[in-house]
Amino acid sequence: xxxxxxxxxxxxxxxxxxxxxxxxxxxxxxxxxxxxxxxxxxxxxxxxxxxxxxxxxxxxxxxxxxxxxxxxxxxxxxxxxxxxxxxxxxxxxxxxxxxxxxxxxxxxxxxxxxxxxxxxxxxxxxxxxxxxxxxxxxxxxxxxxxxxxxxxxxxxxxxxxxxxxxxxxxxxxxxxxxxxxxxxxxxxxxxxxxxxxxxxxxxxxxxxxxxxxxxxxxxxxxxxxxxxxxxxxxxxxxxxxxxxxxxxxxxxxxxxxxxxxxxxxxxxxxxxxxxxxxxxxxxxxxxxxxxxxxxxxxxxxxxxxxxxxxxxxxxxxxxxxxxxxxxxxxxxxxxxxxxxxxxxxxxxxxxxxxxxxxxxxxxxxxxxxxxxxxxxxxxxxxxxxxxxxxxxxxxxxxxxxxxxxxxxxxxxxxxxxxxxxxxxxxxxxxxxxxxxxxxxxxxxxxxxxxxxxxxxxxxxxxxxxxxxxxxxxxxxxxxxxxxxxxxxxxxxxxxxxxxxxxxxxxxxxxxxxxxxxxxxxxxxxxxxxxxxxxxxxxxxxxxxxxxxxxxxxxxxxxxxxxxxxxxxxxxxxxxxxxxxxxxxxxxxxxxxxxxxxxxxxxxxxxxxxxxxxxxxxxxxxxxxxxxxxxxxxxxxxxx
RNA sequence: GCCGGCGUAGCUCAGUGGUCAGAGCAGCUGUUUUGUAAACAGCGGGUCGUGGGUUCGACUCCCUCCGCCGGCUCCA
Numbered sequence: 001x002x003x004x005x006x007x008x009x010x011x012x013x014x015x016x017x018x019x020x021x022x023x024x025x026x027x028x029x030x031x032x033x034x035x036x037x038x039x040x041x042x043x044x045x046x047x048x049x050x051x052x053x054x055x056x057x058x059x060x061x062x063x064x065x066x067x068x069x070x071x072x073x074x075x076x077x078x079x080x081x082x083x084x085x086x087x088x089x090x091x092x093x094x095x096x097x098x099x100x101x102x103x104x105x106x107x108x109x110x111x112x113x114x115x116x117x118x119x120x121x122x123x124x125x126x127x128x129x130x131x132x133x134x135x136x137x138x139x140x141x142x143x144x145x146x147x148x149x150x151x152x153x154x155x156x157x158x159x160x161x162x163x164x165x166x167x168x169x170x171x172x173x174x175x176x177x178x179x180x181x182x183x184x185x186x187x188x189x190x191x192x193x194x195x196x197x198x199x200x201x202x203x204x205x206x207x208x209x210x211x212x213x214x215x216x217x218x219x220x221x222x223x224x225x226x227x228x229x230x231x232x233x234x235x236x237x238x239x240x241x242x243x244x245x246x247x248x249x250x251x252x253x254x255x256x257x258x259x260x261x262x263x264x265x266x267x268x269x270x271x272x273x274x275x276x277x278x279x280x281x282x283x284x285x286x287x288x289x290x291x292x293x294x295x296x297x298x299x300x301x302x303x304x305x306x307x308x309x310x311x312x313x314x315x316x317x318x319x320x321x322x323x324x325x326x327x328x329x330x331x332x333x334x335x336x337x338x339x340x341x342x343x344x345x346x347x348x349x350x351x352x353x354x355x356x357x358x359x360x361x362x363x364x365x366x367x368x369x370x371x372x373x374x375x376x377x378x379x380x381x382x383x384x385x386x387x388x389x390x391x392x393x394x395x396x397x398x399x400x401x402x403x404x405x406x407x408x409x410x411x412x413x414x415x416x417x418x419x420x421x422x423x424x425x426x427x428x429x430x431x432x433x434x435x436x437x438x439x440x441x442x443x444x445x446x447x448x449x450x451x452x453x454x455x456x457x458x459x460x461x462x463x464x465x466x467x468x469x470x471x472x473x474x475x476x477x478x479x480x481x482x483x484x485x486x487x488x489x490x491x492x493x494x495x496x497x498x499x500x501x502x503x504x505x506x507x508x509x510x511x512x513x514x515x516x517x518x519x520x521x522x523x524x525x526x527x528x529x530x531x532x533x534x535x536x537x538x539x540x541x542x543x544x545x546x547x548x549x550x551x552x553x554x555x556x557x558x559x560x561x562x563x564x565x566x567x568x569x570x571x572x573x574x575x576x577x578x579x580x581x582x583x584x585x586x587x588x589x590x591x592x593x594x595x596x597x598x599x600x601x602x603x604x605x606x607x608x609x610x611x612x613x614x615x616x617x618x619x620x621x622x623x624x625x626x627x628x629x630x631x632x633x634x635x636x637x638x639x
Numbered sequence: 640g641c642c643g644g645c646g647u648a649g650c651u652c653a654g655u656g657g658u659c660a661g662a663g664c665a666g667c668u669g670u671u672u673u674g675u676a677a678a679c680a681g682c683g684g685g686u687c688g689u690g691g692g693u694u695c696g697a698c699u700c701c702c703u704c705c706g707c708c709g710g711c712u713c714c715a
Contacts, residue, residue: 074642074643075643076643076644077643077644184709185643185644185709185710186642186643186644186709186710187642187643187709187710187711188641188642188643188710188711188712189642189710189711189712190641190642190711190712193711193712194712195640195641195711195712195713199641199642199711199712200642200711201642201643202642202710202711204709204710230707230708234650235650241706241707243688243705243706247705247706247707293715294715295715298715299714299715301640301713302713302714302715318715319715321715350714350715352713352714353640353641353712353713354640354706355640355641355710355711355712355713356640356712356713356714358707358708358709362714452715453715454715471714476715503715537674537675538673539672539673539674540672540673540674541672541673542672545672569671569672569673570673570677570678571672571673571674571677571678572673572674572675573673573674573675573676573677573678574673574676574677574678575675575676576674576675576676577675577676577677578676578677579675579676580675580676581676587675589674589675591673591674592674593674601675603675
């Protein structure tokens with residue numbers, strides 16, 4: 001059973017690779033099934049709580065949900081058993097889904113009579129605008145709009161047994177044809193996504209065509225939990241949190257710090273290769289700075305305030321751009337010296353709401369590889385191109401490229417007033433970024449309304465073990481902040497012109513990046529990032545063995561390797577197991593054989609091992625090879 | 640922040656009103672001197688997250704706070 005540890009993770013990886021890419025191409029049948037299950041669940045809920053008021057209930061992701069308001073009562077997970085039982089009864093009854101249409105005014109009357117105020121609101125929106133506002137509904141809940149009409153005249157309903165629901169469909173033919181399902185969780189969800197509106201309970205289920213598919217999905221979730229970075233962070237002793245230090249403030253252990261340091265070094269090298277200049281700034285600044293930048297107003301609640309005894313009010317920096325502008329502003333600038341590329345790896349602080357904090361995904365203090373390029377408009381395209389290349393190469397090297405999607409975040413044309421800056425600048429900037437995205441075949445999705453206040457951006461989005469998306473690398477164009485700070489350079493016609501600012505990050509925050517790295521590799525880091533690269537295991541505790549191991553260790557350290565000796569009084573098998581669980585890339589057993597021959601037989605961590613491994617080689621040769629790989633920062637082994 | 644859930648040893652967990660508590664792993668000590676995924680034995684370790692309440696009696700029931708988890712909202 002050599003595969004007891006690795007097997008499930010490989011399974012998961014394959015599952016994720018096959019399922020994450022095709023989530024859009026979900027079969028219509030499955031979607032109809034899931035959507036039908038939402039109705040069946042609502043049927044069951046209505047039986048148990050007759051006063052239940054319903055919001056929306058679409059098929060989504062791997063299953064379905066329904067938003068429900070029970071008034072005084074609440075649904076908790078304890079209720080799942082009886083809800084599922086009631087659902088099974090409805091399924092067993094095999095009630096047909098019957099479609100009907102009625103004029104919208106009649107539908108409104110119906111919903112009022114049925115005491116379904118949320119449905120009434122939806123219907124009124126449909127009647128007034130022909131659609132419900134702002135994409136807050138998933139497909140399947142809208143009414144029918146007559147051809148060539150802008151407003152809805154008729155809406156469709158689906159009925160099964162006692163339960164009737166406003167719904168566009170489609171559904172399966174009858175409640176008996178819905179495959180396998182399981183209720184998963186209940187969560188709060190604001191009506192129409194608005195925190196000022198009532199909060200409903202969102203009841204989630206997963207559903208698949210067959211029991212086997214469902215089991216596979218549930219098994220996959222179990223495997224995903226095993227590679228959760230919070231769990232592995234503890235198991236591999238990478239970071240911790242302390243109630244005394246505070247939530248959202250990760251503490252990196254020596255092993256975790258190794259990964260950060262190695263990543264920092266890799267980025268520093270990239271910076272040197274691309275003429276970036278490292279700067280360094282203090283971690284707080286006068287509130288005034290952020291009033292000027294606009295952050296104080298827009299992100300008031302997220303600022304950590306620091307009071308001086310001498311009556312200045314300071315703020316822990318939530319971003320670095322304002323500081324960087326002041327370095328730029330320290331002396332007059334000529335068009336000749338642009339672009340100026342300031343970078344630094346530094347911690348920033350945001351007073352996140354308690355509910356947002358979790359693991360390394362969202363922390364209150366986090367280290368960013370932040371950078372700001374000041375350049376001319378005619379330099380934007382070149383600068384952005386180089387950044388795309390750097391980002392692509394960096395993620396490729398870590399085998400992360402491909403598990404992502406790219407957002408070309410542009411203005412929402414419906415709300416031009418929500419942005420600052422000259423629309424002509426915007427047009428140009430958006431076009432430049434789009435061109436770069438096309439040139440580098442990023443497959444970027446144009447996301448209207450996702451632009452920053454000050455400019456369009458390209459965001460690189462990745463998924464964690466459970467499929468939740470997170471932004472890492474980003475390239476943002478900014479015409480506004482230089483103007484707010486009155487930055488200029490002298491153009492060749494001797495005119496003072498504001499520069500363009502490009503905010504950029506390659507790995508985003510180290511916290512998030514490490515989260516992704518842990519979950520992607522399940523803690524099996526490439527050699528150059530592995531906190532411990534070589535472990536020497538002694539066969540016994542006799543002086544000759546221990547001394548020999550110490551000699552190898554010293555050589556390894558001299559070569560810059562991170563190595564350790566395990567000469568504890570345990571069996572070789574147990575020590576091997578410990579090394580494998582610690583995910584150490586190379587394990588070397590040292591005993592009489594090695595002492596006599598001067599050769600070792602490295603045991604290679606299972607994910608890196610290939611056919612033909614297991615040959616013996618001289619100690620020096622082995623160590624030099626590993627050291628070479630570590631230095632080259634490669635992800636695959638060749639020993 | 641909001642809704643729901645959870646909080647017993649370093650870790651994973653058992654123990655639902657009645658000797659203020661157990662197991663495995665980890666740790667320590669001893670025996671063993673071990674050859675590629677778990678040797679054997681012994682020992683130490685918990686004011687059952689915190690504060691309050693109910694009760695003759697609370698890890699067990701109720702409330703406050705702290706923290707964590709899943710969502711929602713937010714994400715410069």
